[in-house]
Amino acid sequence: MTFHSLDYVAFLLLVTVVYWRLPHGAQNWFLLAASYLFYGWIHPWYCILLGATTVVDWWAALRMTTPGARRRRWLVLSLGSNLAALGFFKYYNFFAGNVQQALASVGLATPLPILNILLPVGISFYTFQSLSYTIDVYRGRLPASRSLRDFALFVGFFPQLVAGPIERAQALLPRVQQARAFNLVVARDALVLIAWGLFKKLVIADNAGIIANRVFSMKDPGFEMLWAGVFAFGIQIYADFSAYTDIARGSARWLGFDLMKNFDHPYLALSPADFWRRWHISLSSWFRDYLYIPLGGSRHGLPRTLANILTTFVVSGLWHGASWNFVLWGGFHGLLLVIERVWGAARARGRSVGRGSVGHVRRRRAWRLLPQWAATFVLVHIGWLLFRETDTRMLWRDLSLIPGTSPVTEQLAGLYLFLIAATLSLPLWAHSLWTVWHGHSYTDRPAVLESQVPTRTVVWQAAAVGVMFATLLVLRSRTTLDFIYFQF
């Protein structure tokens, strides 16, 4: 079931109505059943894998905390089972294909079996979420959950099951365990968040996606056309993924949960490191806590730090998909961060535009940051080219294109596509600049009491939802695309 379907609207309404009529324990059982129904809607067998991951990690964590337990052994079991499932479903064909190619290049034709199975949706997300729990229990930062029901709900909670945010057990598990109360102010804000998410997905992402898909399906686009397509893809992937997060967070808030923020206006970033503090934050912070820091972080001198950064980003690239272009994409960003670290460009960190509190940006000086912003924007989009182009031969061709060499009609076509994508992206820029101007995001620290909400806020909310719905009705893309991050 996808968030942008009428099935989901009906499902969420029904779940919400029934859920708030139940006592706490029954609420958790009900949510768990609803989550498995949601996940198995198209392919019920997905639930078997989700259930197996859940039971193994719950059992392993529980055993870790029994006196005299060989804790490391249970951690290895959890890590091994999760990574084996991930490796089998996601990376086996990639591995087999590359091994076969390598053997063929030395004259050894050894056909390896290729698996013809679907990658279970969301496996990378819930595997990482579940792993963070067992690692935290192993590290003694978290008590093991005695309740399989509560732990299963933490892993399988439907709003964030398929594409995150990847929640930490320390934050989400207590909310599962505690009683929750319906808060109308929070639910109202959540409605606006869901409307904004649907608008971003159906109007911005899907329409920009048509441009990007068309350009990336051409066999010989010129420079202008290609980069118009890359720009459209940049708009698509941000609108698409952040839309998913918004709908996930909005849905969770209706049920009394608060999921973490996953995006913080990433296209306002002033450096590659700044970009990674704003893009897919739940994954970046996961890699930081469970890979970069265990590798040594920056504690062992500059060379080791740079190696750790590169390793982290290459693995992060591979997490996105079993394909060399994702490895290249991760490596490219790792390299940017290495350069930034070496050259000390990281001093831009403290001057971010639009980060949570942007009071420290003097607006009258913001224009001075424009070159820095533009350079980051361009670099990020070079990264998107690596991310989107799965055919490596085409990639080399794309990177060697020179502006102004294609026929004038094609250059004009590139300009045309760029302008359409730019028009579609206007609401995203307006939202980000509003945040910069006001110094905080609309959803930051939302009110939880009716008395804290002035009437004008409600008027703005009503107008925004009305305009978004009116626009969505007429500009909704006729070609509805799946959320991009479903494939990871």
Next chain:
Amino acid sequence: MPPSAVDPILPPAPPHELPRVPPAEWSRQGLLRLSAILLAAALLPLLWHPVMRMLSSRAVEPSYLPALEASRERIAFRPGPIQDRQTLQPSYVFIGDSMLGTRIDPGYLAGLTGQDVALLARAGTGSAYWYLAFKNYLIPSGVRPKVTFVFFRDLNMTDPLFRLTGPFRWSLDEVAAPKEPALDDVIAARTRGAWYRVHNAVNAVYNVDRANAWVERQLYDWPVRLWTADALDRRAWLDRLTFEVMGLDRLRPMAAADLQAAEDAEADFARNMPRSVLPLIIELAKAHRLKVCFVRVQRRPLRNQPPVQSPQLQAYARAFEAYVEGQGMDFHDDTGDPAQTLAMYEDGDHIGRAHRQRYTRQFWVNQQRLFR
């Protein structure tokens, strides 16, 4: 050492925005405010009615498919193919989409048969288009070919919704009369589901189709206004962009291919046939004493073996054949033909240009009974 002190190169997990347990909050004022937001969402889009009355100058006609929409800014019916048929007086007529266009070489086939052959092929069309082409082009032309071949893949012939809406709809406009009650009934039978009704109701209440046509035109036209003010020039430029600059022949091979696989759940011939255009075509053929042969093309072979077919799909094909032959028409299934090897395929299910004549000859040989 807390992680945040180790290295700020990647972010720590941000704090959650709401308090761990938000207090219960439920008041009459809050409910009124929520109602105001929902009311705004319901009422604001109604403004499309007056806005469109003011801004949209194009004539809107009642739709020829009221099951889909009440009114439509349509492309006019294109009568050219009727005259073409009358001029050529073909003995064999072929109807279909790119599956046909990439398989049959009409000039070559005419040479083999010694009789004229005509194609009514249009890429990106579905069975609704094929039915209308048969009804509104072939029948009115007065031509009575010996055989009319209709090419299709898997379930397309019993799925009238295939390539019916969105960008495919413009092709349908060109073959549709001002009213198409029989096709509308078939579509209505397929769109009786609850969600279709919701979609249709929303479309009707908010005047979505008209507003959509106008807003999309503004969105996609405005950059072209930068280099041409003339509306016809703009349309010509955008057509050139679609069909030449980014046309099918500019696409990567597998991107041009339409690899949509059949859904087993839909492979229920007994259930779907009565709600399809198949009986309509057969009725028309019988009424005008025409012979129709339905040709199911073979999908792309896998490792030079015929594509795998699920038991449901095989049962569907058998039921299709039995029904069509029971009605006095013909059926031919390419699937499993050892002569149709992977090497003949260019992209997806399309046959390569270099192998088109080879396919045409094989088809002629296989169908000698009909070409006599």
